[in-house]
Amino acid sequence: MSTKKEDNMKCLNLDNINPNFIVMEYAVRGPLVIRAGEIEKELEKGVKKPFDQVIRANIGDCHAMGQKPLTFLRQLLALTLEPRLLNSPDYPDDVKERACALLSSCQGGSMGAYTDSAGLEYVRRQVADFIKERDCGIESDYLNIYLTGGASPGIKSILSLLHCHVDNKTPGVMVPIPQYPLYSATIAEYGMCKIDYYLDEDNKWGLNCKELQRAFDEAKGDCQPRALVIINPGNPTGQVLSRQNIEEIIKFAYDNQVLLLADEVYQANVYDKDSEFHSFKKVMYEMGEPYRSQELVSFLSVSKGYLGECGIRGGYMEVINMCPKVKAMLTKSITASLCSTTAGQVAVSALVNPPRPGEPSYELYNKEKTAVLSALKERAELVHKTFCSFEGYSVNPVQGAMYVFPRIDLPPKAVEAAKAKKMAPDALYAFELLESTGICVVPGSGFGQLPGTYHFRSTILPQTDKLKLMLEKFRQFHSDFMKKYK
Amino acid sequence: MSTKKEDNMKCLNLDNINPNFIVMEYAVRGPLVIRAGEIEKELEKGVKKPFDQVIRANIGDCHAMGQKPLTFLRQLLALTLEPRLLNSPDYPDDVKERACALLSSCQGGSMGAYTDSAGLEYVRRQVADFIKERDCGIESDYLNIYLTGGASPGIKSILSLLHCHVDNKTPGVMVPIPQYPLYSATIAEYGMCKIDYYLDEDNKWGLNCKELQRAFDEAKGDCQPRALVIINPGNPTGQVLSRQNIEEIIKFAYDNQVLLLADEVYQANVYDKDSEFHSFKKVMYEMGEPYRSQELVSFLSVSKGYLGECGIRGGYMEVINMCPKVKAMLTKSITASLCSTTAGQVAVSALVNPPRPGEPSYELYNKEKTAVLSALKERAELVHKTFCSFEGYSVNPVQGAMYVFPRIDLPPKAVEAAKAKKMAPDALYAFELLESTGICVVPGSGFGQLPGTYHFRSTILPQTDKLKLMLEKFRQFHSDFMKKYK
Ligand SMILES: Cc1ncc(COP(=O)(O)O)c(C=O)c1O
Ligand SMILES: Cc1ncc(COP(=O)(O)O)c(C=O)c1O
Numbered sequence: 001m002s003t004k005k006e007d008n009m010k011c012l013n014l015d016n017i018n019p020n021f022i023v024m025e026y027a028v029r030g031p032l033v034i035r036a037g038e039i040e041k042e043l044e045k046g047v048k049k050p051f052d053q054v055i056r057a058n059i060g061d062c063h064a065m066g067q068k069p070l071t072f073l074r075q076l077l078a079l080t081l082e083p084r085l086l087n088s089p090d091y092p093d094d095v096k097e098r099a100c101a102l103l104s105s106c107q108g109g110s111m112g113a114y115t116d117s118a119g120l121e122y123v124r125r126q127v128a129d130f131i132k133e134r135d136c137g138i139e140s141d142y143l144n145i146y147l148t149g150g151a152s153p154g155i156k157s158i159l160s161l162l163h164c165h166v167d168n169k170t171p172g173v174m175v176p177i178p179q180y181p182l183y184s185a186t187i188a189e190y191g192m193c194k195i196d197y198y199l200d201e202d203n204k205w206g207l208n209c210k211e212l213q214r215a216f217d218e219a220k221g222d223c224q225p226r227a228l229v230i231i232n233p234g235n236p237t238g239q240v241l242s243r244q245n246i247e248e249i250i251k252f253a254y255d256n257q258v259l260l261l262a263d264e265v266y267q268a269n270v271y272d273k274d275s276e277f278h279s280f281k282k283v284m285y286e287m288g289e290p291y292r293s294q295e296l297v298s299f300l301s302v303s304k305g306y307l308g309e310c311g312i313r314g315g316y317m318e319v320i321n322m323c324p325k326v327k328a329m330l331t332k333s334i335t336a337s338l339c340s341t342t343a344g345q346v347a348v349s350a351l352v353n354p355p356r357p358g359e360p361s362y363e364l365y366n367k368e369k370t371a372v373l374s375a376l377k378e379r380a381e382l383v384h385k386t387f388c389s390f391e392g393y394s395v396n397p398v399q400g401a402m403y404v405f406p407r408i409d410l411p412p413k414a415v416e417a418a419k420a421k422k423m424a425p426d427a428l429y430a431f432e433l434l435e436s437t438g439i440c441v442v443p444g445s446g447f448g449q450l451p452g453t454y455h456f457r458s459t460i461l462p463q464t465d466k467l468k469l470m471l472e473k474f475r476q477f478h479s480d481f482m483k484k485y486k
Numbered sequence: 487m488s489t490k491k492e493d494n495m496k497c498l499n500l501d502n503i504n505p506n507f508i509v510m511e512y513a514v515r516g517p518l519v520i521r522a523g524e525i526e527k528e529l530e531k532g533v534k535k536p537f538d539q540v541i542r543a544n545i546g547d548c549h550a551m552g553q554k555p556l557t558f559l560r561q562l563l564a565l566t567l568e569p570r571l572l573n574s575p576d577y578p579d580d581v582k583e584r585a586c587a588l589l590s591s592c593q594g595g596s597m598g599a600y601t602d603s604a605g606l607e608y609v610r611r612q613v614a615d616f617i618k619e620r621d622c623g624i625e626s627d628y629l630n631i632y633l634t635g636g637a638s639p640g641i642k643s644i645l646s647l648l649h650c651h652v653d654n655k656t657p658g659v660m661v662p663i664p665q666y667p668l669y670s671a672t673i674a675e676y677g678m679c680k681i682d683y684y685l686d687e688d689n690k691w692g693l694n695c696k697e698l699q700r701a702f703d704e705a706k707g708d709c710q711p712r713a714l715v716i717i718n719p720g721n722p723t724g725q726v727l728s729r730q731n732i733e734e735i736i737k738f739a740y741d742n743q744v745l746l747l748a749d750e751v752y753q754a755n756v757y758d759k760d761s762e763f764h765s766f767k768k769v770m771y772e773m774g775e776p777y778r779s780q781e782l783v784s785f786l787s788v789s790k791g792y793l794g795e796c797g798i799r800g801g802y803m804e805v806i807n808m809c810p811k812v813k814a815m816l817t818k819s820i821t822a823s824l825c826s827t828t829a830g831q832v833a834v835s836a837l838v839n840p841p842r843p844g845e846p847s848y849e850l851y852n853k854e855k856t857a858v859l860s861a862l863k864e865r866a867e868l869v870h871k872t873f874c875s876f877e878g879y880s881v882n883p884v885q886g887a888m889y890v891f892p893r894i895d896l897p898p899k900a901v902e903a904a905k906a907k908k909m910a911p912d913a914l915y916a917f918e919l920l921e922s923t924g925i926c927v928v929p930g931s932g933f934g935q936l937p938g939t940y941h942f943r944s945t946i947l948p949q950t951d952k953l954k955l956m957l958e959k960f961r962q963f964h965s966d967f968m969k970k971y972k
Contacts, residue, residue, distance in 0.1 A: 011781050106797070
């Protein structure tokens with residue numbers, strides 16, 4: 001009888017598991033981030049380094065970088081999860097009223113009960129009201145709203161819905177390059193085709209519809225394009241699309257019969273004075289028929305904006321103009337996972353139904369919200385200005401979102417050194433940055449970039465003092481790097 | 487130019503979406519439950535019915551049925567989500583200490599930060615300690631623990647991992663009949679084969695290994711069996727497997743090279759004095775090699791047991807003996823969804839690290855926990871005893887979990903009437919029950935049953951008074967039904 005099973009005798013090995021798991025990648029938490037975690041543990045153990053802490057500029061995680069939660073939201077969570085606090089004089093009446101209404105919308109009056117799979121009807125109605133207000137009165141039907149555990153699970157379920165081989169062709173999804181790697185990872189996980197369209201770096205990362213058409217036409221032979229993903233404001237690029245650009249995109253989607261996926265999780269994060277957020281839904285409705293019948297799914301999350309509540313996992317999607325029978329299938333597919341977290345649903349409620357002027361919580365809420373947004377704006381400008389001054393950097397302004405994505409003109413010697421190490425040149429740059437300064441960014445190759453160009457993504461999230469320090473270290477590193485590979 | 491798009495002109499229609507979404511079904515929230523929701527709305531609007539409320543005995547949702555949350559858990563949630571409360575004298579020190587430790591394990595000290603994809607290391611270590619204690623000292627490695635948003639996402643990610651066509655054969659998963667429909671739904675969603683093995687109703691829903699082998703051998707021609715799902719204690723059957731039975735199952739899995747999936751979410755729910763919960767892991771380790779090298783994944787959830795915190799979405803899986811390279815792929819596939827909810831992770835922490843004797847919270851905690859468990863035990867017996875006395879019912883004892891699954895000898899006329907309506911006979915029974923009493927149960931056909939037998943599943947969760955009322959109404963309905971179809 002054999003003793004311990006060897007790996008090749010196991011039920012599961014690399015040859016017989018889901019092959020899509022093997023190809024998929026997720027750069028925001030890739031090898032660089034794993035190394036950053038190791039370095040943190042080394043520092044804890046007292047290993048000497050040229051720095052005393054890792055600065056995680058790799059992930060859009062506001063609270064991890066010191067942003068404070070909004071009082072209103074956390075009070076609402078405390079009251080709904082621990083209703084005994086409803087008797088405490090320490091909580092304002094408007095928050096208590098909201099908590100009571102939420103609790104009475106739960107089965108058994110408890111956040112511990114499963115909700116409908118699409119979320120609490122009460123919160124879905126609040127979301128619909130919020131969208132209507134945002135879009136200057138354009139109706140929103142709560143039956144089109146699905147509450148999700150962050151935006152991610154919603155995005156994944158829509159991509160999964162598209163998974164159908166029509167005329168024996170693999171379904172394809174058009175994604176911007178550079179893109180947020182949830183899309184590439186999920187498309188790989190589901191074995192679908194990723195159709196790259198390039199954002200125009202020379203045009204502040206704008207979107208050129210000719211490029212959309214080129215990507216579509218070239219892909220059509222190999223796969224069946226089914227959907228078009230737009231990230232606005234952009235991650236990692238920080239651009240905010242103009243209204244005219246959005247109209248062109250909607251026309252493109254309509255003419256080519258692809259579902260529009262509008263990832264609008266950064267809609268509250270616009271800093272540039274000449275930019276404004278336009279929702280795809282509003283633009284579509286204002287264009288009138290036939291465009292206003294275009295199928296569209298839009299995503300929002302409590303992880304971004306001014307809340308930055310990433311860990312709570314709250315979000316929603318609005319599904320517009322979908323054939324009712326298809327929507328029924330979508331709903332059915334969600335039921336097997338029961339429901340998204342009630343804490344996330346409460347956070348969504350806080351996002352879409354904030355204190356109004358005149359309510360006791362309003363003043364503090366407004367002060368905290370404004371402080372977060374103006375700090376982000378200040379940092380967006382600081383980061384842009386500083387990187388612009390680095391030799392060999394070209395940097396588009398951070399119009400919105402939480403990231404900067406500079407292009408670096410890497411010296412040929414650095415490119416060669418990377419090749420010798422079988423690394424992408426921007427990964428070499430990012431690894432050297434991490435090892436010598438503790439700053440963790442994500443190489444451009446994780447998001448996609450024009451072949452032969454090199455970028456990295458840094459968040460603008462470190463608190464201003466820390467950010468200044470980080471940028472100084474960065475400047476020193478960059479100048480040393482350029483000398484080293486001259 | 488066309489006006490509004492017709493459904494058949496949409497990008498998405500029933501012919502070009504994921505065909506697996508169309509076939510999948512999830513009975514626990516199927517047509518009967520949808521009808522129950524409609525009836526509730528009708529009652530609200532004042533429509534007259536022979537009853538004044540719907541009793542939702544269809545879903546294992548403790549809080550929805552009036553069970554109160556444990557104080558300790560809710561206090562821990564309040565303190566971690568609203569750390570200002572750490573200054574309040576109203577919270578016991580042991581809960582405060584736990585909250586502080588949890589907060590300092592989060593990035594930025596906030597529950598609003600993303601955690602590692604597998605969850606907070608601090609909580610994963612607590613889970614490993616809990617398992618070690620449960621299994622009388624058998625080691626558990628925190629690196630094998632993945633925190634999940636309820637057990638469901640963990641189960642889904644393991645099933646997805648198995649999705650590989652080996653020698654052009656579709657992967658197959660062995661599931662008990664009757665089964666918890668998350669399995670059938672997910673297997674359908676992923677386009678895999680469900681291999682049914684029948685639990686032995688005449689033997690208190692025990693598991694006969696000859697039946698496992700029969701199912702395996704018959705399926706082998708059509709598909710590649712990759713995994714064996716065991717639900718212990720059972721849903722919907724309420725059985726608790728004996729230790730000997732578990733040993734046989736482990737041998738079977740080892741001999742036939744299939745991954746073992748032990749759904750042990752009801753491990754704290756054992757009521758029968760002659761039954762005891764044995765974890766698959768412990769039995770496997772005690773059997774020694776080669777069995778202790780068998781690959782096993784075990785699931786637990788805060789939704790069940792004595793917490794019943796379904797809405798929070800907390801759970802974990804322990805992945806044992808998996809090839810490290812495969813585990814790396816599993817980990818990678820989880821990263822794209824970022825992390826499970828921190829509220830759920832706190833709830834898991836509360837589950838695995840409860841107050842100890844001597845700590846200030848212990849007494850209340852223990853009182854509340856004992857009250858929940860003894861009420862469940864009382865109801866398990868009450869339900870069993872009552873249904874046993876119904877004409878044409880045969881009912882196995884509720885040894886564990888939260889359900890009873892009686893077999894009903896339906897009169898031939900009822901079977902004919904159902905056929906005429908193109909309904910499953912047990913669905914006819916359940917629909918008539920709902921319309922005339924407001925009691926919502928799930929027909930056996932939603933879980934699977936031997937052809938020609940008819941069952942339903944009811945939870946034992948209504949509070950005792952309500953349960954007694956429900957059983958009386960049920961008795962009246964049943965006797966009327968039998969008369970009607972005599
Ligand atoms: C563009 C974009 N979409 C979606 C997400 C998903 O975030 P979450 O699942 O936390 O809502 C992110 C997170 O960084 C993002 O940047
Ligand atoms: C056997 C079994 N497994 C898993 C689950 C999943 O529950 P959750 O995702 O809430 O942990 C359930 C829920 O009823 C169940 O009965």
